[in-house]
Amino acid sequence: xxxxxxxxxxxxxxxxxxxxxxxxxxxxxxxxxxxxxxxxxxxxxxxxxxxxxxxxxxxxxxxxxxxxxxxxxxxxxxxxxxxxxxxxxxxxxxxxxxxxxxxxxxxxxxxxxxxxxxxxxxxxxxxxxxxxxxxxxxxxxxxxxxxxxxxxxxxxxxxxxxxxxxxxxxxxxxxxxxxxxxxxxxxxxxxxxxxxxxxxxxxxxxxxxxxxxxxxxxxxxxxxxxxxxxxxxxxxxxxxxxxxxxxxxxxxxxxxxxxxxxxxxxxxxxxxxxxxxxxxxxxxxxxxxxxxxxxxxxxxxxxxxxxxxxxxxxxxxxxxxxxxxxxxxxxxxxxxxxxxxxxxxxxxxxxxxxxxxxxxxxxxxx
Amino acid sequence: xxxxxxxxxxxxxxxxxxxxxxxxxxxxxxxxxxxxxxxxxxxxxxxxxxxxxxxxxxxxxxxxxxxxxxxxxxxxxxxxxxxxxxxxxxxxxxxxxxxxxxxxxxxxxxxxxxxxxxxxxxxxxxxxxxxxxxxxxxxxxxxxxxxxxxxx
Numbered sequence: 001x002x003x004x005x006x007x008x009x010x011x012x013x014x015x016x017x018x019x020x021x022x023x024x025x026x027x028x029x030x031x032x033x034x035x036x037x038x039x040x041x042x043x044x045x046x047x048x049x050x051x052x053x054x055x056x057x058x059x060x061x062x063x064x065x066x067x068x069x070x071x072x073x074x075x076x077x078x079x080x081x082x083x084x085x086x087x088x089x090x091x092x093x094x095x096x097x098x099x100x101x102x103x104x105x106x107x108x109x110x111x112x113x114x115x116x117x118x119x120x121x122x123x124x125x126x127x128x129x130x131x132x133x134x135x136x137x138x139x140x141x142x143x144x145x146x147x148x149x150x151x152x153x154x155x156x157x158x159x160x161x162x163x164x165x166x167x168x169x170x171x172x173x174x175x176x177x178x179x180x181x182x183x184x185x186x187x188x189x190x191x192x193x194x195x196x197x198x199x200x201x202x203x204x205x206x207x208x209x210x211x212x213x214x215x216x217x218x219x220x221x222x223x224x225x226x227x228x229x230x231x232x233x234x235x236x237x238x239x240x241x242x243x244x245x246x247x248x249x250x251x252x253x254x255x256x257x258x259x260x261x262x263x264x265x266x267x268x269x270x271x272x273x274x275x276x277x278x279x280x281x282x283x284x285x286x287x288x289x290x291x292x293x294x295x296x297x298x299x300x301x302x303x304x305x306x307x308x309x310x311x312x313x314x315x316x317x318x319x320x321x322x323x324x325x326x327x328x329x330x331x332x333x334x335x336x337x338x339x340x341x342x343x344x345x346x347x348x349x350x351x352x353x354x355x356x357x358x359x360x361x362x363x364x365x366x
Numbered sequence: 367x368x369x370x371x372x373x374x375x376x377x378x379x380x381x382x383x384x385x386x387x388x389x390x391x392x393x394x395x396x397x398x399x400x401x402x403x404x405x406x407x408x409x410x411x412x413x414x415x416x417x418x419x420x421x422x423x424x425x426x427x428x429x430x431x432x433x434x435x436x437x438x439x440x441x442x443x444x445x446x447x448x449x450x451x452x453x454x455x456x457x458x459x460x461x462x463x464x465x466x467x468x469x470x471x472x473x474x475x476x477x478x479x480x481x482x483x484x485x486x487x488x489x490x491x492x493x494x495x496x497x498x499x500x501x502x503x504x505x506x507x508x509x510x511x512x513x514x515x516x517x518x
């Protein structure tokens with residue numbers, strides 16, 4: 001895929017706004033949505049660890065959407081003291097009920113966690129997200145923000161069930177110094193952005209239910225755009241192939257979320273390819289008086305041997321790459337759309353071990 | 367003795383029928399019904415379609431997307447809606463709607479705490495679907511009852 005210049009995303013943005021505006025003008029009514037998810041967090045870690053990019057002391061996630069007949073426009077703008085990003089901006093057309101084709105910047109569907117929780121902390125029972133599901137700007141090692149086309153569809157199967165399919169194709173992030181750099185719709189885009197293809201095929205026992213399980217696939221072609229990467233990676237490019245499976249099982253008062261990913265990293269032919277596995281299992285149980293207890297285990301294999309993974313470990317004190325983690329926490333939904341959460345975790349990273357404690361207030365407004 | 371017994375049975379039956387007849391309006395008031403505008407072309411919606419609609423999934427009729435309207439005029443209606451229509455607790459339903467906003471920017475259903483405003487809203491929009499006590503809409507010519515969702 002050719003390098004995408006700055007103009008292309010801007011062109012998409014402007015074209016879509018004109019398209020949507022004219023589409024809406026032809027109809028009498030349109031409905032809109034605006035939600036703000038806010039959170040404040042305190043962090044303490046033993047040893048040299050300190051709060052990293054994934055632990056801002058305060059953050060706000062602004063979600064806005066417009067729906068008019070089959071047309072949809074949707075955006076998510078995320079703000080922290082250090083970051084302001086248009087995380088998602090999508091324009092969609094619903095061909096038939098529950099089948100939508102989106103154009104824009106989206107969260108890749110092969111992530112079991114991020115397509116469910118996105119950036120809204122309040123809807124996530126726990127405080128942290130599994131390391132393998134981290135965003136690119138949190139030293140995440142799997143591309144999460146893709147700019148291109150996303151097809152999503154849910155169709156009936158059997159008496160009550162459904163099959164859900166997501167397929168995404170677009171521009172992958174570039175591999176810059178110590179991070180993946182996704183296409184930015186309102187900022188600069190250094191580096192070369194090549195092809196990303198991602199998909200999810202899921203089975204839902206109930207068409208309208210929250211339980212689902214399925215298979216995940218992703219292929220991301222990454223090009224190193226920083227000379228300092230070459231000595232570490234010994235390759236100009238890394239083509240990631242991701243194969244995964246997940247389950248999100250909901251049966252009140254229980255919820256179980258688990259996913260496992262096999263990641264194959266194809267490097268230049270002069271060097272040896274590598275692969276690693278990472279996965280997690282989280283169990284949640286609602287208790288009386290709106291308390292929820294949760295625990296999560298994360299584990300991995302061969303990540304410590306991967307030169308690709310090592311690129312993301314900048315040894316600045318906060319843990320970027322966890323090999324193993326155990327977390328336990330308690331959440332209290334003390335009033336409508338507000339919650340307090342405490343989470344304790346033990347992390348084994350590439351170069352240290354740490355015990356961490358986090359406390360968080362999260363809310364959804366209005 | 368035999369004759370007196372027959373008279374007693376007759377009297378008891380008559381009293382029972384009278385009581386039942388007198389009780390009918392009260393029983394009718396305890397029916398939760400699915401409603402649309404009188405100008406709506408919707409003929410019927412089955413239970414799954416109703417559940418999909420109020421859980422934020424797309425339900426269409428003759429190509430038109432239906433619009434769910436929540437009745438929060440009294441706590442009992444909300445309780446029956448949560449238990450019998452969406453089969454969720456209040457907090458789970460609220461999170462489900464929030465999740466729809468977060469995942470796709472989907473518009474959440476409009477909620478009314480006034481039955482008058484709800485009736486006006488449904489009556490004005492042929493794509494709107496809601497629910498209400500039968501007694502609240504029985505004499506409302508702008509509203510059409512599709513079916514009974516719940517009765518006591």
